[in-house]
Amino acid sequence: MMDDGAIIALYFARDEAAIRETDQKYGRLCYCIADNILHSRPDSEECVNDTYLAVWDRIPPARPECFSAFLCRIARNLSLKRYRRNRAKRRDMATETSFSELEGVLADISPDALQRLEAKELAAAISRFLRGISREKRYIFLRRYWFFDPIDAIARRCSCGAGRIRVILFRLRRSLAKFLREEFV
Structure with a gap:
């Protein structure tokens, strides 16, 4: 598995392999965060994909010191946003x-x-x-x-x-x- 610095370098190079490497290293963690909030496989998978897009949009210019925390925070915030939207429709x-x-x-x-x-x-x-x-x-x-x-x-x-x-x-x-x-x- 690639280390975080190398993954961030791929984002700076605008290399799509960055997303693949991020998914390989942190995909399960992001999914776990999303699923613990949403309790819905399709919504959780969509939030994970949205997380990768958000990271792609933020790096560059951002250069996170702790890539896993950066990623988890984005996944959590997107999941909470989706949760609030879903909650307006039904209670979880x-x-x-x-x-x-x-x-x-x-x-x-x-x-x-x-x-x-x-x-x-x-x-x-x-x-x-x-x-x-x-x-x-x-x-x-x-x-x-x-x-x-x-x-x-x-x-x-x-x-x-x-x-x-x-x-x-x-x-x-x-x-x-x-x-x-x-x-x-």
């Missing part, structure tokens, strides 16, 4: 559950403070929170709320029971709510 309970779990965290912050918050400030605060917790808890949090993995899948990945994962996520949400209240109140 699996992803909806992940969103509703986090709504309670923001509900603890006063409406005035929420209005003053910009998305970048909130993202920076959540990043600070994540840096302050253990690696295992950070992994569980990100698998649930970034990758939208089901609790059972996270439990299998962590070799523990689903109940333990639920408890950890509950405590993390409570800790995050407290952290955000202290940050923004």
Whole structure:
């Protein structure tokens, strides 16, 4: 498999082999991200293809330091955009559950403070929170709320029971709510 620097060089050379190499190295990861959000094979495959097109359009001029993170972010954002469009037509309970779990965290912050918050400030605060917790808890949090993995899948990945994962996520949400209240109140 080609290393990321060589793949980026192919994009800069406008060589279509860049897309083939990207798919070979990261196709399954992009599909997993899309499918965890969309739960639809055709929509997920289309989002992966849209991801490759978006990367083709952004490189050049962008020269990402971490190609996999760059790619995952695009795949996730495109999948969320598709999810919102699909959600207007019908409800998807699996992803909806992940969103509703986090709504309670923001509900603890006063409406005035929420209005003053910009998305970048909130993202920076959540990043600070994540840096302050253990690696295992950070992994569980990100698998649930970034990758939208089901609790059972996270439990299998962590070799523990689903109940333990639920408890950890509950405590993390409570800790995050407290952290955000202290940050923004």
